[in-house]
Amino acid sequence: MPAFLTLVGVKQAKKGAKFVHIGPTELCKVCEFYKVCIGNLEPKRIYEIVEVRSIEHPCKIHEDGVCVVEVDYPNIQAALETKQAIAGVTITYLPIKCDFYDCPHIDICRPSGLFEGDKCIVEEVSEKIDECKAGKVLRVVTLKIAQQ
Known part of the structure; x- marks a missing residue:
């Protein structure tokens, strides 16, 4: 963009x-x-x-x-469910649904500046989040907001 x-x-x-x-x-x-x-x-x-x-x-x-x-728009690190974490694809961003507000991953599961419904390109897929309190299989990704 x-x-x-x-x-x-x-x-x-x-x-x-x-x-x-x-x-x-x-x-x-x-x-x-x-x-x-x-x-x-x-x-x-x-x-x-x-x-x-x-x-x-x-x-x-x-x-x-x-x-x-x-x-x-800068690149933003976020957590995605593994099935969405594919480099190069465009997704509609949905924040991770979770009620564990004391989780150490809350900032990456609900990053600032990224809103539900944003069209994003998965720029890079990084490490797996091993200890998801909600039991989800998550990956850390780098997202680029597509043109709004």
Whole structure:
């Protein structure tokens, strides 16, 4: 998927930096740059800066202004049931259903920035999760969110 443009604070505009979009403030909603800055980002989604451009704009939220950046969805490690864990396939992501919130694998079974129904490409299949408290046969995979 090709990267897309947005604006981030000048101090945060570093290639490779990741951020979670938390949503607009009231000041954002009346800003002339709203559509390019906030309008194309999804709340609670993780983004990675892949390129920083030299264009800057003033901002009422960021003291030093904002910078134009290209962002993309980063690869996310997650757990999948073994039957879905096939490198190269596109899946519809479903988080692992489990009631064991004290499980050491909870962060990989329900990773941040990935939502039920996301179309994802399984980039890589890694180790098996040996001690699933719910008794599931799981693998650690690297997922790339396909174009939304």
